[in-house]
Amino acid sequence: MATIDRAASIARVAADINELTGPAYTLTSDAIRRYAYTDVYASTLDYFETQFTDLGFDVSFDPVGTLVARNRPSGEPVFGVGSHCDSNRNGGPYDGTLGVVVALEVCRLNAEHGADLPLQVISFLEEEGSGFGQMLLGSRIMVQSVDEADLRENFRSLDDGRSFWEHAEDAGYDPSRWRESVNVLDNHLGWIETHIEQARVLQDTGNRLGIVNAIAGYIHGDITVIGRADHAGATPMDFRHDAAVVAAMCITELERVAKEAGNRTVGTVGELSVSPGLINVVPGEARLSLDVRGPDDASVKDVVASIKSYAHEVAEARGLEANYAMRQTLPATAMDASIVSELETAAAGSVEPYRSMLSGAAHDTMCVASRVPSAMVFVPCRDGISHAPDEEADPADGALASEVIFEAIQRLV
Ligand SMILES: [Zn+2]
DSSP states (O other), rough: OOOHHHHHHHHHHHHHHHTTTSGGGGOTTTTTOOOTTSSHHHHHHHHHHEEEEEEOOOOEEOOOOEEEEEEOOTTTEEEEEEEEEEOOOTBBBTHHHHHHHHHHEEEEEEEHHHHHOEEEEEEEEEOOOOTSTTTHHHHHHHHSOOHHIIIISSSTTTOOOOHHHHHHHTTTOOOGGGGGGGGGGTTTEEEEEEEEEEEHHHHHHOOOOOEEEEEEEEEEEEEEEOOOOOETTTSSSGGGOOOOHHHHHHHHHHHHHHHHHHHTTTEEEOOEEEEEETTTTTOOOOEEEEEEEEEEOOHHHHHHHHHHHHHHHHHHTOOOEEEEEEEEEEEEEOHHHHHHHHHHHHHTTTTEEEEEEOOOOOOOOHTTEEEEEEEEEEEEEEEGGSSSTOOOOOOHHHHHHHHHHHHHHHHHO
């Protein structure tokens, strides 16, 4: 194992993060706010382009503006590292950006130690969906899981309503060639993305790194309960068809079945509305969202199926009606066992505390993994806070991630 000058590595990671929180890289001083085709996003790409060019990498962009930096001619095998450098609209300095900075630091360690590893870095476009309301957009384009009509017509700027296509063209890209983006993932020996954890598991267990072995799949849906709106004073308890009571029963039942399902399954009702929503009216209708996730698709499906039939039964028993509709679903993504194992070996070799874990949140790696053996590394973020201006992580943990990934790739190529 190479002896890495950790202090120098930490200083470089900290300097990159510090630079990218400056006024040239965010649309507001209150938070980090940058997304595709804005000037501040272009400045961020410029910053990375300069850093990679200085290391002797060729920098190019896919047809919609995803940054690609590589130290081998195209057609030759490479190992991929990267993340995204767009932010949530009210974001912090670390979500996504730290992963691109860590990838850059891997490339610097590669130069410093004369390892000459074949590397390619990707900084994905629009992971957060801040520009066009579409999460994982750049990576979904890359693996062809969008339709051309979406890009031309359906995906529209949240700021001005113009299409993704028009914006991409205005920014100097050629979206008509979007299908060629898939070539970016050709000849890959593997892919590793680093990201802040976005939960408190690493912090509260005293670990500095998380080696992700699976990314949770999810089902998003809605239950609508239809009862009867009646006067809250004049209607005796036995005469009611109160939709809010059925909604409340569904929420507690979801907690129960998600716990019972095990396999790290989680279930959340994050949106809840009752109508007409007046203090003196028995709710005639209620809608609750369902967000069910986990690494085991069967458990996730079972939880949704059982909450759906529970809602139907309790509604019927009380003379109401309950309907379920799915919004969106994505299966769980297993990480590549040999990459995970080399990352664990390298993490153990660093003599710093680490743990294996699940990613509960979705990441670009879910798309990459459909074509390339993939894994992820998490670093702790303070109190699990992300997507907020006070998001905080330790550059030293980012530097440690770079070191561990650098060591692992040496064994994997
Ligand atoms: Zn992110």
